[in-house]
Amino acid sequence: MNQRFTLLINPPLWNAYAPHLAVPLLAGTLRDQGLPVRCHDASVEVLDWLLSADGLRALAAREAGSRDRHVAARGRLVHDHTVRAVDRAKTIIRDLSALSDAQGQAWARRVTRNAMWSVSAAFDGLRFDLVANDLYYSATSTKAVLGAVDDPERNVYRWALDRLVPRRFLDDPALGVVGISMSADTQLIAAMTAAAEIRRRRPDVRIVVGGNYATRMVEEWSAPHPFFDWVDAFVMAEGEEALPELVRRWNTGRDVSDVPGVVTASGGTLVKRPARPVPLDGVSAPYFADLPLDRYFAPGPILPVYASRSCAWSCAFCSIPFASNSFRSRPAAQTVDHLEHLMAEYGTRTFMFVDEILTLHVLREVAREIVDRGLELHWYGETRFAGGFSRELADLLYRSGCRRLNFGLESYNQRVLDLMAKGTKVEHIDRTLRNVVAAGIAPHLFVIHGFPGETLQEAEHTVSYAEEKIREARTTYGNPYATWGGSPFILDLHSPIAKDPGRFGIELVESPADEDLSLVREYTVAQGLTSAQAMDVAQTARRSTVIRRNVWFRTRTESALAEVEEFTFLRACLGAPNAEALRSSPASVDAADDRRVRLSCTAYVLPWQAGESGGAALALYQGDSDRFVQLSWPSGETEEILARGTTVAELARWFGAHEVTWGGTGGRALVELLIRHGMLGAVDGGSLLREARQPAEWCWSREPAVLDAAHDDGAVLHSPVTGNTVRLGPLGELVWHLCEGEGTPREFARHLPGDAGWRGAALDVVRELAELGFLFPSTPASGTVRADRPALSAAP
Numbered sequence: 001m002n003q004r005f006t007l008l009i010n011p012p013l014w015n016a017y018a019p020h021l022a023v024p025l026l027a028g029t030l031r032d033q034g035l036p037v038r039c040h041d042a043s044v045e046v047l048d049w050l051l052s053a054d055g056l057r058a059l060a061a062r063e064a065g066s067r068d069r070h071v072a073a074r075g076r077l078v079h080d081h082t083v084r085a086v087d088r089a090k091t092i093i094r095d096l097s098a099l100s101d102a103q104g105q106a107w108a109r110r111v112t113r114n115a116m117w118s119v120s121a122a123f124d125g126l127r128f129d130l131v132a133n134d135l136y137y138s139a140t141s142t143k144a145v146l147g148a149v150d151d152p153e154r155n156v157y158r159w160a161l162d163r164l165v166p167r168r169f170l171d172d173p174a175l176g177v178v179g180i181s182m183s184a185d186t187q188l189i190a191a192m193t194a195a196a197e198i199r200r201r202r203p204d205v206r207i208v209v210g211g212n213y214a215t216r217m218v219e220e221w222s223a224p225h226p227f228f229d230w231v232d233a234f235v236m237a238e239g240e241e242a243l244p245e246l247v248r249r250w251n252t253g254r255d256v257s258d259v260p261g262v263v264t265a266s267g268g269t270l271v272k273r274p275a276r277p278v279p280l281d282g283v284s285a286p287y288f289a290d291l292p293l294d295r296y297f298a299p300g301p302i303l304p305v306y307a308s309r310s311c312a313w314s315c316a317f318c319s320i321p322f323a324s325n326s327f328r329s330r331p332a333a334q335t336v337d338h339l340e341h342l343m344a345e346y347g348t349r350t351f352m353f354v355d356e357i358l359t360l361h362v363l364r365e366v367a368r369e370i371v372d373r374g375l376e377l378h379w380y381g382e383t384r385f386a387g388g389f390s391r392e393l394a395d396l397l398y399r400s401g402c403r404r405l406n407f408g409l410e411s412y413n414q415r416v417l418d419l420m421a422k423g424t425k426v427e428h429i430d431r432t433l434r435n436v437v438a439a440g441i442a443p444h445l446f447v448i449h450g451f452p453g454e455t456l457q458e459a460e461h462t463v464s465y466a467e468e469k470i471r472e473a474r475t476t477y478g479n480p481y482a483t484w485g486g487s488p489f490i491l492d493l494h495s496p497i498a499k500d501p502g503r504f505g506i507e508l509v510e511s512p513a514d515e516d517l518s519l520v521r522e523y524t525v526a527q528g529l530t531s532a533q534a535m536d537v538a539q540t541a542r543r544s545t546v547i548r549r550n551v552w553f554r555t556r557t558e559s560a561l562a563e564v565e566e567f568t569f570l571r572a573c574l575g576a577p578n579a580e581a582l583r584s585s586p587a588s589v590d591a592a593d594d595r596r597v598r599l600s601c602t603a604y605v606l607p608w609q610a611g612e613s614g615g616a617a618l619a620l621y622q623g624d625s626d627r628f629v630q631l632s633w634p635s636g637e638t639e640e641i642l643a644r645g646t647t648v649a650e651l652a653r654w655f656g657a658h659e660v661t662w663g664g665t666g667g668r669a670l671v672e673l674l675i676r677h678g679m680l681g682a683v684d685g686g687s688l689l690r691e692a693r694q695p696a697e698w699c700w701s702r703e704p705a706v707l708d709a710a711h712d713d714g715a716v717l718h719s720p721v722t723g724n725t726v727r728l729g730p731l732g733e734l735v736w737h738l739c740e741g742e743g744t745p746r747e748f749a750r751h752l753p754g755d756a757g758w759r760g761a762a763l764d765v766v767r768e769l770a771e772l773g774f775l776f777p778s779t780p781a782s783g784t785v786r787a788d789r790p791a792l793s794a795a796p
Contacts, residue, residue, distance in 0.1 A: 004176025005036035006247050007169050011180060011190040012043040012157060016130040016297045017566040019044075021304040021354055022181040022211060022239075024286035029240045032284040035247055038169070039290035042194065043187075046163045047130065048295045050156070051090065051115045053083050059122040064153045066121050073606045073619070075121020078114040080602050081623030085111045096299035099567070099576040110626045112297075123156050130297060132186050139188040140511075140518035142226060148189045149196040157190040165194050170201045177247050179239075182211040185519070195230035206250045208243065210235035216319065216494050216519055218272075224265035234263040237275035238309070240283060280309065280330035285338045288346055298566040302350045303342050305379075307335040307366050311356040313384075315408075316421045316504065317451065319494035319519075320356050332365035336373060343377065350573065352566070353381030360388050367393075367400035378573040380404035380565070385424050389432040394439035402441055403572040404481065404565070407432070409445040412465040413458040419504070420451055421496070433469055437477040442572045444565065445469065447486035449541065450534020452497065452506045452525050459529060462486075463541045481572040483563070486541050488534040493519045586770040588777040589672045590690035591648050597671070597688065598645030600681030605633060620679045627677035627721055627773075631670075632661050645683045663704045663720070673703070676776055677721060690777075700739045700766055700775045707736065722773035735765045739775055 008023045023039050030037040049055045060079060066072045089111035092098045098105065112130075119128040125136030135155060137148035152159040169175060178198055182191045195207050207230060215236040218225075233256060235242045242261040249256045257264045261275030286305075293301040308329035311320050343349060355362070358381045370377070378401040383389075385407060397405075411417055414426045436443050445466050449459050466484040473482035491497060497504050498521060509522040522531065529537070570576070591597070601622040617630035618638050631638060638660055641651065652668040654660070662670055674680040675688045682688050706718040707728075715728045717736065728736060769775045 003036055004174050004251060005038055005172075006030060006177040006179060006243075007175055008037060008039045008179045008181065009165070009191075009194060010039075010041045010043050011164065011182065011187045011194055012046045013131075013133050013186045013190070014043040014183065016044065016047050017564055018296055018298060018300060018302045018352065019288060019291050019293070019304060020181070020183065021286060021306065022183060024288045024291070024304075025284070026179065026181070026239055026243055027287040027290070028284035030244055030247065031287055033244050035244060036174075037287075039287070040166065040169065041291050042164050042190070044292060044296055045166075046157065046160050046190075047297070048090075048292070049160060049163045050119050050128075051086060051112065053087050056083050056086065056115060056118050059119060062122050062159075064122075064124065066126065067124050071117075072121050075118045077602060077604055077606065077619050077621045077628075078623065079118050079121075081621065082111060082114040082118055085623060086115045089115075090297070093297055094294065094299055096570065096574070099299065099571055099574055102577050107624065111623070114623065119156070123159075124154050126154075126156055128156070135189060137189060138515070139185045140515040140520075142516050143514060145189055145192050145517070146226060149193045155189065155193060157193045161193070161197055164190060165197055170198065175202065175205055177206045177208065177250055179243060180207070180209045182209055182214045184213050185517075187211075187213065188217075188517070192227060192230065195227075199230045206232045206246075208233045208235060208246055210239045210243070213519075217517060218263050219494070220519075221263075221270055224268060224270050228265040232264070235275075236261045236263060236272075238278045240278045242275070277309075277326050277328060280328050281334065283330070285341050288342070293346065293348075298564070299570055300350065300566075301346060301348050302352055302566055302569070303346065303348050304354045305335070305338060305342070305351050306353060306355050307332070307358065307362050308355045312359060313357070313423055314421065314496060315410075315423075316419070316497045317410075317448065317489065317492070317495055319492040329359070329362050332362075332369040335366050336369040336375070339370070339377065340373070340375065343375070349377045350570065351377060351379040352569070353379060355381060358383040360386055360393065363397060364393055367396045367402065370400040371396065375401070377401045378403050378569075380406070380569045382406040382408075384408060385428045385432045387425065387428045387431070389428070389435060391435040391438065394435040394441060398439045398441055404442045404444065404569045405436060406444045406446065406565070409462070409466065409484070410448045411451065411454065411458065412462045413454070416451055416454045416458055416462075419453050420448075433473075437473040437479050437482065440479065442479055442481035442483070442568065443469075443473065444482070444568075445484035447484060447541075448489050449486050449537040450489045450529040450531065452489070452504050452523070453528040455528055456533065456537070459534070459537045463537070481568050483568060486538055488531065488538045491521045491523050493521055586773075586776050587676065587689040587691060589675050589688060591672070591675055591682075591688040593647060593649035595648050595688065596645055596683040597648055597651065597675065597680040598683055599639075599642040599679065601627075601679045603639055603642065605639075606630070620674070622678040625678045626723070627679065628723065629662050629674065629677070629679065629721055632659065642680070651680075665704055673721075676703075677773075699778045700770065701778045702736070702739050703774055703776060705774055707733075717774060719773055724772045724774070726769070726772060726774070731762060732765050732769075735762050735769070736774075739766070 008027055010020050010023045014020050019041060020043070023041065027037045027039050050059070056079065066075070089108040092104050092108035093112065116128045116130070120126050123136070127134040135148065137144040137155060139145065148155040149158065157164050180191050180194060182188065191209060195209070198205055198207055209231050214234055218234045218236060233246060239261070242259055245259050246256050246262065249259070256262055257266065257271045258273060260273050263270065263272045265271070288303060308327065310327040311318070312327040339351065363383060380403060383405055409429065410420060410422060412426060412429065417424050417426070433443060447462055447466055463486065466486070470482045470484055473479045497506070498508065501508050501523065505526040506523045509524065511518050511521065601620055604619050605616055606619045616633050618633045620629045620631065621627070637658070641654055646654070648671055652671045655670050656667040660666060660670070662673065665673060671680065680688070703719060703721060706720070708716045708718070715733050717726050717728055766775060770777070
């Protein structure tokens, strides 16, 4: 009789850009002990199916969908173009050589974003992206999770069940045990959906759930939870010793309740056995062969590795030490042995160290081992600011292939760092950053806004410091890949601050009864920023660094357009253009009155429009250039004449006669606007645009946009056509207003303030506004030009 096999599942949603290490680690351990195992990364399998032409067509066939009319409308509008383009977009995203193609990257990211909007439109309450999907059901409520597992109408994972748990596994009689790794709350509903289906289809199969989030969740239980209807056991902390023992005992019909780290339910009693740390000097190499390494949403594979576990520090805000036992490192030689094995086995030369913290000792020893062996690879990981982070160490790390290091800055105020129990000195921060960027390594700075007791002035000081250091890295050291990011403080139930709130001057707020699974607590503060004020600081900081976001689709996230760390790391390895260079070039219209034009984009009548009057609008979407316009809709004739084709002059007259407008723009101006943004094309297939020259050689006209000056730190300019938003300083506002009038390029330059340097800066602003779709070039006629001045509209 053949030995039964174990199936290990990584459920969605976890990292879409690279494999998670937990399943390959456990698979390597089982294989080394002679226990058959197969792996299934359901996270990437489900994502890859949904964000594909076949998946999107299947979603479009669903009768149910989002009740949010804006979500439904945008999904319908972008659907046709996305179905045609999404598979090619993923090919570009996964192509390492394509990182140098700025325009191709920008196009692929927009298509991926549109695909996520289409998925969101197919399920009520779903906000789908590659980071953290919000479902109709909440992962903080047992009642909600129980309701989700049997609801294919509002649970996208239940609908995509064949990708979550493929039948090839469930129908195999040799399947004996299923292990589900659950590292984050974003995986809970998918994990329980999978467990419930396995229990229904294969009641003979044993199911075990483990992982960081499972550990923290189970710790709160004092009695058997309803999840035990589907799950036979939970494993707390590390699983390399517990899982093989569970498999052996289950395969031979023995009791498992006394296995260290295992939690079971029996006779109405919850049985917990304390976990113990796993020695690292003999651990198995991870096994990635079963995973679809060519289908993650980044060039790769970037394989995860580790040199240590847990963390040697106990920061007040962090729960990591709770869920991963004590800090241990393994011999550097063994770590590099595994690197060499993975390079040979999977052909990769890019790695991410997933250690919670790479200590200076671990960094030095691993880097020296890589250099001594002459390995050609690149890697990145997370470390901390320390007094011993010398330039010599930074140079060694660079020679070993390190191209990015993540640092927990958290705050640039010694008082706040001391409150956090970070064990960091401000002077260590400055010295470490200087050494790292000088060596050619790109730093990323994590910031926490609003740790209890932090003042507004201190929080703003940290933001200013982070921005200054990123600018310094880019301008002084020529390192364009330095980044920073902040988030408001979140109080984790298993962190030191939650265990002793009085010491930190806070009081915990009890969670609502229906949020029994929540591991986050609200709190009140005696002094300093409240949680709401911390959120305000975070939002203000993001606005100060993000130069564009989508407005017209009212999305909460731009994760498909934002740069993730895997891409920044790869760009640093290749010296590829930074994400901020992903812009398109402007062009001017070159269409005579007798040129015949017709619609060259998607057109739908939608039950909403940009203005406050509501009603219907003819929505036009040009997917390749990501342009959107809603026209007034007097009758179906608008669609007919656009689709049929006519001359520029005839169409302009028809628009005027039938009062077809966009934001007050009509007639010839509207025809040219539609041509500029690719919504009208030439019937004869020729070009209607003139190639853009250098901005200094042109007069510039403004696209319809909204200038909101009600901000202390500059005006905000919105474009309902492109969805872009920019924050303008005084020079930007001056440039915007100058582009409204008439004049030659020389006259335009004469109005600019200051000397030649100022004029150069102003022309840089012009160029950037043009690239983002706020200005378009107009050829001077007889030495002067009348700017196209359409009326401003309200942003949708």
